Amino acid sequence: MPVLRLPKFGKPVKYAYITGRVRAMKTKLIPHEMYQRMLGMEIPEITRYLEETQYKEEIDLMAKDHSGAELVEYATFANLAKTYRKLLRVSIDEPEFLILEYLRRWDIWNIKTILRGKFYGASDEEIMKYLVPAGELDQEFLEGLAKKEKIEEVIQAFDGTDYYEALTQYDGQMLSSVENALDKLYYFRMERAVGGTLSVGGGLLLKYVRKEIDVKNLVTLFRMNKAGIEASVIQENLLPGGKLHEELSRMAGQSYNEFVRGLEGYPFWGAISDVVAEGGSVSRIEARLRAYLVRYAWAISNYHPLSILPVLGYIVSKDTEVSNIRKIVRGKEAGLSAELIEEQVVS
Amino acid sequence: MVVENIVDGGILYGLIAVGAGLATGLAGIGAGVGEQGIGAAVVGVVAEEPGFLGKGLFLMLLPETLIIFGLAVSLILMFAWTPFA
Known part of the structure; x- marks a missing residue:
């Protein structure tokens, strides 16, 4: 797959x-x-509310085949893909290039979904409902992949692309190594395509993406340090390319208390300090970090109002909205308490 | 001959006319440069929110006011101010 370079300033x-x-x-x-x-609402009430919002079209379309949490979940995914494709459709030149480069994460998401679906023996239809064709790989290609019988056939379909090398790490037993390799590939590709150009827009995209990598690595550290996993294993799971990569790598394998003390003074500390002090769960910390990332994207877009950053801010906000709705609906369906769901919701 | 022209105002009138042209012309170019971004942004917003059209048009026309300054300078140069009055 050839990687385009930005043509000009x-x-x-x-x-x-x-x-x-x-x-x-x-x-x-x-x-x-x-x-x-x-x-405080029940799932049918939430569905009715969503019908008054931008999700109306998808809910109306899918209501005849699905209901309850499933309907909301599929409709929000379909709306997410539609919205992201619209962003690509209405942009040209540099903005389009950068948006596509960022949205390639949904290609990775779709590949992971198909691999997981095949790994656990899910049906084609089941897999297709969770696909978000917002990146370069279109619906038709992804459906073709979902219809394949075995994981090996799916991997073979990517022969000759950047994804192939990462996918061949599949050993037939565990998907985590492939998933990690795909994540690393996504950021590596972006750095290769966008970095090194003289484009201001590309530099701003990377500035945000570096922050995003740091936050992802931080969540990995919270999870793995809490579980007491060995430093070398944690370091393997950290994504390279973040601004704080070196510092965060050094924190791998530390005892949880030592790790948390080391985080004081970092810009994201204010967003998580109270949860950490209360001994809150990692998912609650993750929600706080996610909210921090959304705020960061909009905050830096105020410094560069005519740049890729407001678009990125919207992409991240929309993604967060969909995941919030899904968390609420799935939580309700599973009978979780409102307090427990609220902790996971990013706001 | 040059001296004669200056005396009867030929070159000076010419230069005043050029100045008047530049005042309006450059102001127009400046307003155009300002409007290109605003216009594109307004079209983007109106595509999502058609109700924004009136406010958008108003914002788009703001740089046009700069031309009025240029035009005023031109009119003053051409009609109100003259060294030969």
């Missing part, structure tokens, strides 16, 4: 249309206080 005015559009789209996102109200 980015001019801020190129971003005027797409940033104007995403700022208008941002106003249609579900307000944070609505999550609180959704926690």
Whole structure:
């Protein structure tokens, strides 16, 4: 798969249309206080509320085949893919290139979904419902993959692409190594395609992505350090390319208390300090870090209003919205208490 | 001959006319540069929120006010101010 390079300097005015559009789209996102109200609703009420929002079309379309949490889950995924494809459709030139580069994460998500589905013997239809064709790989190709019988056939379909090398790490027993390799490939590709160019937009994208890698690594460290896993294993699971990579690598394998003390003073500390002090769960810390990342994306986009950053902010906010709705609905279906669900919701 | 032209105002009138042209012309170019970004952003917002059209048009026309300054300078140069009055 050839990797495109940015052709020329980015001019801020190129971003005027797409940033104007995403700022208008941002106003249609579900307000944070609505999550609180959704926690008190039953699933049919949540579905009715979502019908009054941008999810109406998907819910109406899928209501005849699905119901309850399943309906909400599939409809939100379908809407997410539609929204991201729309962003690609309405952008040209540098913004389009950078948005696609970022949205390739959904290619990785889809490949992982198909591999997991095949690994656990899920049906084709089941797998297809969880696909989000928002990246480069289109619906048709992904459906073709989902219909394949074995994992090996899926892997073979990627022969000649960047993904193939990562996928061949599959040993027939565990998917975690392949999944980790795919994540690393995503960030490596982005660095290769976007980094090293003179484009201002590309530099800003990488600035955000480096922060995102740090946050992901931080969550990995919270999970693995808490579980007392060996430093070398943790370091293997850390994604390279983050701004704090060296420092976070050194924290691998530390005792939980020592690790937490070492985090004081970092910019993200303010977002998690109270949860950490209370001894909160890792998923609660993860939700806080995610909220910090969303805030960060919008905060830096204020410094560069005509750049890729407002678009990234919207992409991240939309992704967070969908995952919040899914968490609430799935939590409700499983009979979890409102407090427990609230802890997981990013706001 | 040059001296004669200056005396009867030929070159000076010409330069005033050029200055008046530049004042309006450059102001127009500047407003255009300002409007290209605003126009693109307004079209983007209106595509999502058609109700924003009125406010968007108003924002888009703001840089046009700069041309009025240029035009005022041109009119002053051409009609109100003259060394030969």
